[in-house]
Amino acid sequence: MAREFSTVGVVGLGTMGAGIVEVFARNGIDVVAVEISEPALERGRATLTASTDRAVAKGKLAAADRDALHERVHFAVGLPALHSVDLVIEAVPEHLDLKQRIFAELDRVCRPEAILATNTSSLSVTEISVATTRPNQVIGIHFFNPAPVMKLVEVVRTVVTSPEVVADVEALCARLGKVDVTINDRAGFIANALLFGYLNHAVAMAESHYAAREDIDAAMKLGCGLPMGPLALMDLIGLDTAYEILDTMYRRGGRDRRHAPVPLLKQMVTAGLLGRKSGRGFYTYERPGSPVVVPDEATPPATEAALADGARAIAKVGVVGSGTMATGIIEVFAKAGYEVVSVTRGAEKSAKVCEAVKTSLNKGVVRGKLAEADRDAALGRISWSATLDHLADVDLVVEAVVEELSVKKALFASLDEICKPGVVLATTTSSLPVIDVAMATQRPADVVGLHFFNPAPVMPLVEVVRTIRTSPEATATARAVCAALGKTGVVCGDRSGFIVNALLFPYLNDAVRMLEASYSTADDIDHAMKLGCGYPMGPFELLDVVGLDVALAIQRELYLELREPGFAPAPLLEHLVTAGYLGRKTRRGFRDHSHR
Numbered sequence: 318m319a320r321e322f323s324t325v326g327v328v329g330l331g332t333m334g335a336g337i338v339e340v341f342a343r344n345g346i347d348v349v350a351v352e353i354s355e356p357a358l359e360r361g362r363a364t365l366t367a368s369t370d371r372a373v374a375k376g377k378l379a380a381a382d383r384d385a386l387h388e389r390v391h392f393a394v395g396l397p398a399l400h401s402v403d404l405v406i407e408a409v410p411e412h413l414d415l416k417q418r419i420f421a422e423l424d425r426v427c428r429p430e431a432i433l434a435t436n437t438s439s440l441s442v443t444e445i446s447v448a449t450t451r452p453n454q455v456i457g458i459h460f461f462n463p464a465p466v467m468k469l470v471e472v473v474r475t476v477v478t479s480p481e482v483v484a485d486v487e488a489l490c491a492r493l494g495k496v497d498v499t500i501n502d503r504a505g506f507i508a509n510a511l512l513f514g515y516l517n518h519a520v521a522m523a524e525s526h527y528a529a530r531e532d533i534d535a536a537m538k539l540g541c542g543l544p545m546g547p548l549a550l551m552d553l554i555g556l557d558t559a560y561e562i563l564d565t566m567y568r569r570g571g572r573d574r575r576h577a578p579v580p581l582l583k584q585m586v587t588a589g590l591l592g593r594k595s596g597r598g599f600y601t602y603e604r605p606g607s608p609v610v611v612p613d614e615a616t617p618p619a620t621e622a623a624l625a626d627g628a629r630a631i632a633k634v635g636v637v638g639s640g641t642m643a644t645g646i647i648e649v650f651a652k653a654g655y656e657v658v659s660v661t662r663g664a665e666k667s668a669k670v671c672e673a674v675k676t677s678l679n680k681g682v683v684r685g686k687l688a689e690a691d692r693d694a695a696l697g698r699i700s701w702s703a704t705l706d707h708l709a710d711v712d713l714v715v716e717a718v719v720e721e722l723s724v725k726k727a728l729f730a731s732l733d734e735i736c737k738p739g740v741v742l743a744t745t746t747s748s749l750p751v752i753d754v755a756m757a758t759q760r761p762a763d764v765v766g767l768h769f770f771n772p773a774p775v776m777p778l779v780e781v782v783r784t785i786r787t788s789p790e791a792t793a794t795a796r797a798v799c800a801a802l803g804k805t806g807v808v809c810g811d812r813s814g815f816i817v818n819a820l821l822f823p824y825l826n827d828a829v830r831m832l833e834a835s836y837s838t839a840d841d842i843d844h845a846m847k848l849g850c851g852y853p854m855g856p857f858e859l860l861d862v863v864g865l866d867v868a869l870a871i872q873r874e875l876y877l878e879l880r881e882p883g884f885a886p887a888p889l890l891e892h893l894v895t896a897g898y899l900g901r902k903t904r905r906g907f908r909d910h911s912h913r
């Protein structure tokens with residue numbers, strides 16, 4: 318029989334604690350909510366009230382249920398109020414000495430059979446447990462932010478946590494409507510171990526002005542379907558908490574440099590820029606605690622104003638290539654009203670591309686997304702050619718030929734001879750340095766990267782890559798074109814992986830390492846990222862879709878360019894590729910797809 322939890326205590330009513338109180342009270346459990354002082358207690362109460370009022374306003378909670386929920390919560394200053402609870406969850410700031418002090422006191426005030434749990438994200442549950450005389454009743458219950466919304470709970474057992482306590486806590490999670498993964502005590506557990514290297518890397522991109530905060534966030538939202546961008550997520554987590562988590566993970570997790578907090582973080586924390594809770598972090602919020610972002614001095618001007626900023630007029634566009642990307646890009650431009658010249662290496666290839674564009678446009682018509690007349694108009698705007706000479710009068714060229722530097726360089730040298738002055742020359746490369754291609758011409762200031770995502774007609778993101786020679790006008794033109802295509806163009810520097818791949822693939826590689834180390838299973842890791850962080854797919858699902866060979870090639874590039882030891886491809890990834898297990902396309906990758 319699982320243990321009955323009728324009253325639980327929550328210590329610390331900050332970002333996490335207030336949410337945890339709500340989770341319990343919503344599920345009919347009485348809560349003793351404890352803070353360090355009266356003002357802190359009032360803040361915690363206000364957070365709970367605001368959150369439940371929002372739920373009522375959104376129609377997710379009946380007003381009567383809200384009132385009942387509040388009646389279940391008893392607020393108090395000081396730990397002695399917890400003398401008769403069945404379970405305590407501690408959610409005070411991420412400092413080991415503070416948590417150890419609190420656990421020592423909890424051990425004194427709580428009933429001997431009470432379970433003592435910590436919501437720590439990165440500290441050792443074992444080290445916290447030895448501050449008590451009952452380490453076998455100490456466990457980690459790691460909720461995700463915002464606790465009332467996120468489904469996942471990581472249950473962390475130490476080597477001394479009793480199996481009955483683990484089972485009781487698992488049953489409790491089920492009662493709360495949460496999905497739990499039970500794991501051993503390791504820095505960052507599953508989700509944070511995979512998340513924080515990525516978050517820190519995104520902060521480094523912002524710090525080095527590699528890309529603007531809005532662009533970094535838009536890239537990950539639109540390119541990967543994440544619920545929020547990394548910098549907005551840092552603001553939600555709290556920069557002080559994030560700093561402490563990174564610092565602990567660096568020290569506990571093998572001194573991986575990727576976890577060494579980026580200096581900007583410490584500066585922001587010192588300056589009181591803690592994220593949403595202080596009203597200002599990477600973004601500025603309406604007021605402390607508010608999720609509403611308001612413009613500040615770093616907010617880019619509205620699109621139209623920015624576009625006036627030297628962007629050149631584009632009416633006619635050349636697209637070179639005959640593969641998947643070229644085909645999609647031709648369709649995108651033609652649909653948006655541009656005159657398009659498609660250049661392939663022969664009439665046969667042109668006929669194939671033309672057929673593919675027609676098929677895709679027809680699908681739009683069948684699905685009711687495109688009028689027949691618009692389809693015909695789009696097709697009428699495209700002319701088909703097998704010679705670059707027809708690009709003499711276009712305003713923009715988008716190159717999407719094979720991913721080989723020598724081929725692209727030769728092509729750009731030819732374009733340089735053929736195209737009129739002032740044309741913007743764009744490459745869709747996803748892995749080659751744009752500057753190499755630019756220097757094959759006499760006009761590197763006019764060369765940019767336009768990294769479309771596959772399938773181009775569907776994906777809303779384009780990475781606009783500017784090299785150290787790209788002119789502001791060429792960048793502005795590229796951005797304006799993206800907007801005219803109905804896509805979001807994000808501007809970044811010319812580094813391996815640009816924004817999306819540089820942030821995404823090391824995370825996938827880390828997941829493979831975690832599996833390789835037998836810390837958890839592919840299913841639990843996928844669950845953790847989907848239910849704890851709102852990712853649309855878990856890392857192993859995504860790797861099987863992307864292709865393990867593709868992932869390995871990108872990861873190798875990143876490693877070679879940045880020489881970051883943590884970016885070295887996971888041996889398991891290399892072995893699977895060698896074995897021919899490339900994912901869905903070979904019916905086997907991390908999972909067996911032969912029966913699906």
Ligand SMILES: NC(=O)c1ccc[n+]([C@@H]2O[C@H](COP(=O)([O-])OP(=O)(O)OC[C@H]3O[C@@H](n4cnc5c(N)ncnc54)[C@H](O)[C@@H]3O)[C@@H](O)[C@H]2O)c1
Pocket residue numbers: 328329330331332333334351352353357407408409410411419436437438439459460461462553554555558562594
């Ligand atoms: N922020 C997140 O996204 C997140 C997610 C999961 C887990 N966590 C973990 O949850 C814990 C709390 O983090 P947070 O972000 O909520 O921090 P926070 O700074 O928002 O809140 C901490 C609260 O603890 C209170 N406190 C401090 N000393 C206390 C004491 N002696 N007695 C009672 N209350 C005290 C503070 O007044 C404050 O309200 C940390 O261990 C953190 O790693 C955070």
